[in-house]
Amino acid sequence: EADIYQTPRYLVIGTGKKITLECSQTMGHDKMYWYQQDPGMELHLIHYSYGVNSTEKGDLSSESTVSRIRTEHFPLTLESARPSHTSQYLCASSESDQSSPLHFGNGTRLTVT
Amino acid sequence: GQNIDQPTEMTATEGAIVQINCTYQTSGFNGLFWYQQHAGEAPTFLSYNVLDGLEEKGRFSSFLSRSKGYSYLLLKELQMKDSASYLCAVLDSNYQLIWGAGTKLIIKP
Numbered sequence: 001e002a003d004i005y006q007t008p009r010y011l012v013i014g015t016g017k018k019i020t021l022e023c024s025q026t027m028g029h030d031k032m033y034w035y036q037q038d039p040g041m042e043l044h045l046i047h048y049s050y051g052v053n054s055t056e057k058g059d060l061s062s063e064s065t066v067s068r069i070r071t072e073h074f075p076l077t078l079e080s081a082r083p084s085h086t087s088q089y090l091c092a093s094s095e096s097d098q099s100s101p102l103h104f105g106n107g108t109r110l111t112v113t
Numbered sequence: 114g115q116n117i118d119q120p121t122e123m124t125a126t127e128g129a130i131v132q133i134n135c136t137y138q139t140s141g142f143n144g145l146f147w148y149q150q151h152a153g154e155a156p157t158f159l160s161y162n163v164l165d166g167l168e169e170k171g172r173f174s175s176f177l178s179r180s181k182g183y184s185y186l187l188l189k190e191l192q193m194k195d196s197a198s199y200l201c202a203v204l205d206s207n208y209q210l211i212w213g214a215g216t217k218l219i220i221k222p
Binding site for chain 2: 040041042043044045090098099101102103104105106107
């Protein structure tokens with residue numbers, strides 16, 4: 001049973017549209033992350049948060065924004081979707097201890113036409 | 114730059130043993146994780162090593178040598194359900210996770 005939820009699971013959208021990918025977790029974790037993953041490639045960190053009202057940029061943050069108003073919710077917004085945004089987006093959370101493993105959601109597969 | 118190397122793909126036979134290697138060059142080291150990811154699914158945590166040596170967890174074991182920048186994941190008594198990608202990730206000096214591209218393991222009957 002998943003404790004971290006992502007919606008939608010699949011999304012096909014046209015170029016230029018604004019989209020928000022949702023992520024919620026019920027484990028009370030302070031740390032949350034957004035990753036982008038292409039087939040056969042490493043995970044790339046987009047944004048992360050260490051708690052409410054705390055957000056930091058990762059390697060691929062320039063075309064997206066996040067917010068952390070509540071502990072359990074960490075949405076990712078693309079202001080203007082482009083075909084290069086076509087990818088799998090994974091949300092994850094972890095406890096505060098640095099050695100704590102990440103718990104991942106099932107991902108959102110985004111296709112921008 | 115920071116780098117993690119894993120073989121792209123490996124094939125093994127059901128019931129056999131397979132070792133998946135991971136070498137890393139990172140700015141500092143604060144631990145190494147292994148995750149399993151089935152096709153179309155989320156990665157799931159397998160193991161965490163921060164000290165040298167072997168950690169055993171059922172059919173899966175993980176080894177770390179910090180002096181060599183090297184780890185391996187050992188899978189015994191392979192089952193068809195072990196067909197998946199195995200991701201190696203290192204916590205660097207800033208406690209940022211550096212990910213490898215993953216090793217796709219194919220199990221044949």
